[in-house]
Amino acid sequence: MTTMVRTTTTVAQTQTQTQVQGQASGPTKESPAQEPPAQASPKRESEIRRHELADFLRSRRARITPEQVGLPRGRRRRTPGLRREEIAQLSAVGVTWYTWLEQARDIQVSVQVLDALARTLLLDASERAHLFQLAGAVDPSPAASCQTVTPALRLMLEKLEPLPACIQNSRYDILAFNRTYGRLLCDLDTVAPEDRNCMVLICTNEQWRKSFVFLEDTIRLMAAKFRASMAGHLGEPAWELLLKRLEDESPEFREAWQLHEVVGTRSKTKQFRNAHVGPLSLVHTDLWLGPDQGARLVTYTPADEESRERLDRLQELAPAVAS
Secondary structure (H helix, E strand, O other): OHHHHHHHHHHHHHHHHHHHHHHHHOOOOOOOOOOOOOOOOHHHHHHHHHHHHHHHHHHHHHOOOHHHHOOOOOOOOOOOOOOHHHHHHHHOOOHHHHHHHHOOOOOOOOHHHHHHHHHHOOOOHHHHHHHHHHHOOOOOOHHHHOOOOOHHHHHHHHHOOOOOEEEEOOOOEEEEEOHHHHOOOOOHHHOOHHHOEHHHHHHHOHHHHHOEOOHHHHHHHHHHHHHHHHHHHOOOHHHHHHHHHHHHHOHHHHHHHOOOOOOOOOOEEEEEEEOOOEEEEEEEEEEEOOOOOOOEEEEEEEOOHHHHHHHHHHHHHHHHHHO
8 A cells, every 4th residue: 555655656746847847948849649540431341342242252153063053054154153144043133133243333232132142152151141241231040140059058958868859939940959859850960050940941841841740730830820920020131031931932831821820839749750760749848948938948758658769769869860
């Protein structure tokens, strides 16, 4: 404490002496203030982003072969990779509009279009994030915006084995899952994170669809539950993007969606055909992790002794199947 007082006194004395000396010698010339580093104007920054985005799109387009997206190569193809019109067609956007995008024109890009371009260009997770960042948009996919799954929840999923269990949000995005759930309906480890959505999987993934004994009824029920959940998220880009994808890719979903049916959440016994252990009769239960009915723990418990034994076998097979 004494040292602090002494130091403070010394500093004060020094400041007083300096002031006296300054008054004695006359006014002093102040040193010029240092200017802050120059920053790009918003207009200039936008221009830089557009050019970076254009370069990135051209580079990703050039690396994709026609065969990768199911197109014939043809004899007169001189363009490395895909042509602009092919990208536009596969992404369901206008050729002129996409050309302007590659020319760094000042145009607005929706998250729906960015999502379509990311899929057409076969971008991985890092490239997809880069695309949205360059466009100045927020990626609504679950891989980019899902809430954090805590270590405690992951431990809970692990300890529930051999019961299949996962963490889902109200949009049916699968945020985390244990080994048994990962082999229950398909090999989830092989599914891209942005496609790990129960609505998408039951409408587009053949292995997932084959696992349901009553597929048509399940799609209709899930569409009704999805409509009920979406009522609290109207206008949100992630929900609208998912709805558009389902309507574009699944005639079955479109038909069910047009019925305007609404169903709340409830426990139900479900019948599955597992590719590794055979038929399973499981009771579906939702355990909500918060008061807003957002994230939930989804569990499947065996409805009979035979299903219980088969879940034990599925757990044992999971590591071998994963490898």
